[in-house]
Amino acid sequence: MLLGVPLGELALLVLAVVVGGVATGILAGLFGIGGGAIIVPVLYEVFRILGVPEEVRMQLCVGTSMAIILPTTIRSYLAHRAKGFVLAGVMRQWAWPAVLGIAAGSVIAYFAPAAVFKVVFLVVVSIIAIKLLFGRDSWRIADDFPGRAAMSGYGFLIGITSSLMGVSGGSISNMIQTLYGKPLHNAVATSAGLGVPITIAGTIGLMLAGLPQMALLPPLSIGYVSLLGVAIMAPVSSFTATYGARLAHRLSKRQLEVGFGLFLLLVAARFAASLM
Numbered sequence: 486m487l488l489g490v491p492l493g494e495l496a497l498l499v500l501a502v503v504v505g506g507v508a509t510g511i512l513a514g515l516f517g518i519g520g521g522a523i524i525v526p527v528l529y530e531v532f533r534i535l536g537v538p539e540e541v542r543m544q545l546c547v548g549t550s551m552a553i554i555l556p557t558t559i560r561s562y563l564a565h566r567a568k569g570f571v572l573a574g575v576m577r578q579w580a581w582p583a584v585l586g587i588a589a590g591s592v593i594a595y596f597a598p599a600a601v602f603k604v605v606f607l608v609v610v611s612i613i614a615i616k617l618l619f620g621r622d623s624w625r626i627a628d629d630f631p632g633r634a635a636m637s638g639y640g641f642l643i644g645i646t647s648s649l650m651g652v653s654g655g656s657i658s659n660m661i662q663t664l665y666g667k668p669l670h671n672a673v674a675t676s677a678g679l680g681v682p683i684t685i686a687g688t689i690g691l692m693l694a695g696l697p698q699m700a701l702l703p704p705l706s707i708g709y710v711s712l713l714g715v716a717i718m719a720p721v722s723s724f725t726a727t728y729g730a731r732l733a734h735r736l737s738k739r740q741l742e743v744g745f746g747l748f749l750l751l752v753a754a755r756f757a758a759s760l761m
Contacts, residue, residue, distance in 0.1 A: 499717060506553075506721030512748065514561045514729025515741075521652035524550040524722075525606075526755055528714055532703070541701045541709070543599035547651035548691030548709030551684050556723040558653050558680035564730035565674035572667065572675040578633065579640035579679055583654065584686045586644020591690030594648060594709075600760065605649045607756045610749040613660045617746035628666045643679070648687050653680030656749065669741050673733060 508523055528546040537545060565571055594602075616624065630636060639661050647654040655676035662672035688710060695708030705712045733741065 503717065503721055506718040507725050510557055510722035510725030511729040511732070514564060514726040514731070515733045515744070521547075521550040521554055521650060523752075524553055524718065525602075525651045526759075528711075531714070532711075535703055537703055538701050539599065541695070541698050543602050544594055544691065544695060544698075544709045545702060545706070545711060547594060547602065547649070548688065548695060549711045549714040550651035551648075551687035551691060552710045552715045553719045553722060554653055554680070555684040555688060556719050557726045558677060558684050560723050560726040561730055562674075562677040562681055564727050565677050565733075568674065568730075568734055570671050570674035571678050572662075572671055573678075575630070575636075575662070575675050576678045578630075578636045579643065579658075580682050582637040582640030583644035583647070583679060583683050586641040586646075587648045587683060587686040587690055588644075589641075590645040590648025591687070591694050593645075594691065595694045597649070602649055602651075603756045603760055605646060607753050607760070609646060609650065610656060611753045613656050614746045614749035614753065616660055616664075617742045617749070624664065625666050626664045630665050644683060644686075647683050648690065651687075653677075654683045655680055659745070670734070673741070677730075 512523065525546045528549055529542065532542050532545055562571070643654040643657050643661075646657055653676075655673070658676040658679055659669070659672045662675060663669055667675075692708035692710050695702060695706070695710070699706070699708070702709070703711060703713075736744070
């Protein structure tokens with residue numbers, strides 16, 4: 486027995502986390518996402534079996550997801566930057582508003598019930614998936630980005646939704662950029678870069694938000710971040726991110742759109758089922 490769980494059962498859980506880490510890294514590099522859409526549901530089951538109370542379980546999943554995808558996002562960004570696809574100007578305009586959004590989302594996350602996280606996840610990914618699968622190149626808001634105020638608003642939106650979903654913001658960032666006429670390869674690369682400050686701020690924010698709840702959290706946790714979960718999944722997902730980035734640059738724009746859209750629909754179905 487370890488932490489009250491039979492060793493055989495715990496071994497299966499660790500294996501599930503490792504497999505999730507492999508898929509997380511590949512998806513991060515392929516689509517410019519941090520992989521939180523996979524990490525959060527995997528960790529939710531792990532923490533459920535380990536007996537983490539319901540009132541802090543989802544927050545712990547979100548915070549741990551942020552910490553796990555941090556190194557993955559960094560490796561993904563570096564791989565895409567080496568290819569020259571990152572839009573540096575967009576990153577500069579969105580970085581600080583996104584961090585402010587993360588701060589606001591961290592405060593909301595402290596009070597929100599688990600269903601709020603699931604509903605946000607379901608709604609956001611469903612909208613993005615529909616746009617990718619059924620949208621056309623003519624579906625554009627404009628041929629170039631708006632002014633500074635609107636761009637700051639977009640950055641804040643990406644940050645606050647990321648903090649509630651436990652993701653790096655790549656899904657929303659990709660959609661916004663393509664609606665303003667940016668090629669998906671550039672959007673993916675830029676999203677990976679923006680994910681770096683988002684995951685740093687998100688990890689710190691959720692660590693601080695969870696400090697008053699330490700009595701309810703499992704051992705080896707700092708606030709809403711489980712160090713055990715990070716130690717198992719982060720190295721695996723970080724290592725495999727580079728391979729996903731290489732694959733992304735071998736695929737056409739439409740192949741990326743269809744693959745990303747189908748992936749998001751699977752995520753939406755997973756959370757819709759959990760709400761029933």
